[in-house]
Amino acid sequence: MVPLAAINGVELTIFVVLFLAVSGLGFVASRWRRAESLDHLDEWGLGGRNFGAWISWFLIGGDLYTAYTFVAVPALLFGTGALGFFAVPYTIIQFPMAFIVAPRLWSVAHRHGYVTPADFVRGRHGSATLALLIAITGIAATMPYIALQLVGIGAVMRTIGISGEWPLIIAFIILAAYTYQSGLRAPALIAFVKDTLIYLVVLVAIIYIPIKLGGFHAIFDAADKKFAKTPTPPNPDGVVLANPQILGYSSLAFGSALALFMYPHAVTGLLATRSRDTVRKNMAALPAYSFVLGLLALLGLMAIKAGVTPLTGANGKPDVNTVVPLLFDKMFPSWFAGIAFAAIGIGALVPAAIMSIAAANLFTRNIYKEYLRRDASPAEEARMSRLVSLVIKAGAVVVILVLDPQFSIDLQLIGGVVIVQTLPAIVIGLYTRALHAWGLVAGWACGMAAGLYMLYNTPNAVTGKTHFGGPQYQLAKLGFGDTKVTIYTGVVALALNLIVAIVVSLALRSRRDRFEDRTMPDDYVAEAGDPGVRDVEVAPEEPAVPAGRR
Amino acid sequence: MADHVSGEQRFTRDPAAPGGAATARGRRANERNTGLYWLFVIPLVATLLPSLYNKLSPELFGIPFFYWYQMAWVPLTVLLTVFVYRRTKGDA
Numbered sequence: 107m108v109p110l111a112a113i114n115g116v117e118l119t120i121f122v123v124l125f126l127a128v129s130g131l132g133f134v135a136s137r138w139r140r141a142e143s144l145d146h147l148d149e150w151g152l153g154g155r156n157f158g159a160w161i162s163w164f165l166i167g168g169d170l171y172t173a174y175t176f177v178a179v180p181a182l183l184f185g186t187g188a189l190g191f192f193a194v195p196y197t198i199i200q201f202p203m204a205f206i207v208a209p210r211l212w213s214v215a216h217r218h219g220y221v222t223p224a225d226f227v228r229g230r231h232g233s234a235t236l237a238l239l240i241a242i243t244g245i246a247a248t249m250p251y252i253a254l255q256l257v258g259i260g261a262v263m264r265t266i267g268i269s270g271e272w273p274l275i276i277a278f279i280i281l282a283a284y285t286y287q288s289g290l291r292a293p294a295l296i297a298f299v300k301d302t303l304i305y306l307v308v309l310v311a312i313i314y315i316p317i318k319l320g321g322f323h324a325i326f327d328a329a330d331k332k333f334a335k336t337p338t339p340p341n342p343d344g345v346v347l348a349n350p351q352i353l354g355y356s357s358l359a360f361g362s363a364l365a366l367f368m369y370p371h372a373v374t375g376l377l378a379t380r381s382r383d384t385v386r387k388n389m390a391a392l393p394a395y396s397f398v399l400g401l402l403a404l405l406g407l408m409a410i411k412a413g414v415t416p417l418t419g420a421n422g423k424p425d426v427n428t429v430v431p432l433l434f435d436k437m438f439p440s441w442f443a444g445i446a447f448a449a450i451g452i453g454a455l456v457p458a459a460i461m462s463i464a465a466a467n468l469f470t471r472n473i474y475k476e477y478l479r480r481d482a483s484p485a486e487e488a489r490m491s492r493l494v495s496l497v498i499k500a501g502a503v504v505v506i507l508v509l510d511p512q513f514s515i516d517l518q519l520i521g522g523v524v525i526v527q528t529l530p531a532i533v534i535g536l537y538t539r540a541l542h543a544w545g546l547v548a549g550w551a552c553g554m555a556a557g558l559y560m561l562y563n564t565p566n567a568v569t570g571k572t573h574f575g576g577p578q579y580q581l582a583k584l585g586f587g588d589t590k591v592t593i594y595t596g597v598v599a600l601a602l603n604l605i606v607a608i609v610v611s612l613a614l615r616s617r618r619d620r621f622e623d624r625t626m627p628d629d630y631v632a633e634a635g636d637p638g639v640r641d642v643e644v645a646p647e648e649p650a651v652p653a654g655r656r
Numbered sequence: 657m658a659d660h661v662s663g664e665q666r667f668t669r670d671p672a673a674p675g676g677a678a679t680a681r682g683r684r685a686n687e688r689n690t691g692l693y694w695l696f697v698i699p700l701v702a703t704l705l706p707s708l709y710n711k712l713s714p715e716l717f718g719i720p721f722f723y724w725y726q727m728a729w730v731p732l733t734v735l736l737t738v739f740v741y742r743r744t745k746g747d748a
Contacts, residue, residue: 188710194726195703198733202696205737213685322718346722347710356704382685383745390737397730404723633685 113267120444132284132292145485150289166375168297173258173454181426183406197396200363205389224472232621233543241472244370247525250517255454265431293459303449328411350590357594365526370464466494523596545611553603686746
């Protein structure tokens with residue numbers, strides 16, 4: 107059915123060859139740093155909890171900077187200019203913050219064998235209900251994110267000239283097969299290839315394309331002219347921010363940075379590291395990726411100068427996500443465009459694999475084992491997780507094929523607002539138990555309800571949508587008078603969440619001891635490798651040894 | 657090997673170990689100078705106040721100030737974080 111003449115053969119061949127080579131790597135990965143068996147979540151789901159600094163740098167970097175980011179951030183600059191650049195301050199500041207907090211999470215998870223953020227919440231706050239809410243929030247926020255990786259691959263496919271849906275299905279079947287087979291080792295190994303390709307492409311692009319387009323000055327001039335043509339209010343665009351956008355810009359950067367390490371896949375990457383020191387080293391070195399992201403973002407403005415027109419999407423509207431692939435197609439010789447497309451395509455595989463593993467672990471540990479089969483053995487847990495990872499990916503494919511892709515983009519937007527509601531239970535929980543479990547539940551519920559309501563109540567004049575029009579909420583609607591200033595919805599919802607959690611905790615002060623804290627203060631500063639302690643073998647049918655019980 | 661046990665069951669204290677019941681798996685990280693973490697306020701303020709850098713000039717290689725200023729904070733933040741990492745790292 108595909109019109110063959112429209113397909114660029116060179117691009118397609120290089121894309122397919124690289125894609126298949128990497129898939130082979132994914133299958134081989136099960137033998138890399140091989141464990142005795144993969145019949146344990148620590149092995150399948152966390153790669154043996156033994157990745158050193160270099161592997162972790164590639165793995166976490168490959169995990170957080172997804173194909174969707176590489177396609178969507180430039181697309182945002184193409185559409186609105188300066189506002190899209192929030193991704194740079196966002197990814198700069200998240201790491202210093204995580205540098206302080208993440209080692210504590212690593213330590214307590216190491217001592218207690220926690221695999222998911224909800225495991226920690228269960229152990230710390232002693233409430234299965236709260237842990238369930240955290241797990242469901244995590245799964246709900248991750249699912250659309252996986253689906254969006256398909257949007258990234260789809261944008262590349264359409265640029266090459268393939269319009270059907272079967273390539274996406276094949277790509278995800280391959281991905282599902284080697285994730286099932288190799289677990290977290292697959293994306294860890296593939297991340298090396300992915301990042302090498304991405305760095306190569308970005309470095310070439312940032313030098314070669316501006317030279318062909320007549321320099322950066324000409325690029326920004328063209329962007330300025332384009333933005334000047336469109337009437338600004340109510341959604342201003344421009345090469346720099348309009349005044350009402352300033353608060354929105356910084357609150358979006360700040361709120362997104364808070365949200366990032368709450369995502370289950372980010373936690374999976376953290377917990378797969380070998381030591382607390384590895385985590386700290388990585389938080390210091392990871393911002394280097396932000397530089398690449400910043401350069402990539404500028405590609406969106408270059409596309410304006412190059413006169414790129416987005417392809418029409420399946421829903422009949424222009425799909426701005428095709429801007430970067432089209433720019434590569436236009437500027438590069440076919441063979442290099444093929445490499446660039448492969449970089450984006452492979453870039454989708456790493457995070458999609460980690461996200462599906464993280465979501466599967468949440469289901470297995472915090473729903474299946476907690477509510478359905480309390481006595482599940484580790485081998486059963488691993489088996490369950492592997493199966494669920496397949497279900498999750500199948501679900502993502504169905505969502506993309508059946509529903510408008512815009513739906514996934516909306517969901518991902520919601521995802522950021524939703525996942526940041528788990529921050530009080532996780533981050534504050536890492537420092538103090540001052541917040542009562544029911545206080546955290548109440549705060550979560552209020553933050554969630556307020557966040558969803560505000561998103562629903564956000565129209566977008568540019569796209570003509572009446573609901574879920576964007577992550578910015580007008581201060582005027584919050585009762586701040588007649589102003590055009592907007593603020594990131596997630597930050598407002600989180601503030602409400604915290605206030606409710608504190609108030610309810612104060613009201614329940616006297617009832618604090620009803621929930622058991624299984625962790626000890628010492629757990630939060632533990633480092634790997636104490637020679638005086640061994641892994642103790644416990645038969646599965648024995649009752650749990652209360653390791654950290656007071 | 658305890659690969660077939662999971663979660664809480666996998667880590668238990670070894671009464672025979674030095675320190676006995678007081679030790680758990682892992683040793684205490686002996687990070688120091690944690691007051692240096694306050695230095696992280698610098699990149700936060702520098703990047704989260706767009707009023708500081710929301711302008712076109714001075715340009716660098718034709719790139720407006722808004723863009724290259726924020727990009728410049730990537731290496732600066734890496735250097736700062738590496739500095740803090742080294743100064744707070746305890747003896748092994």
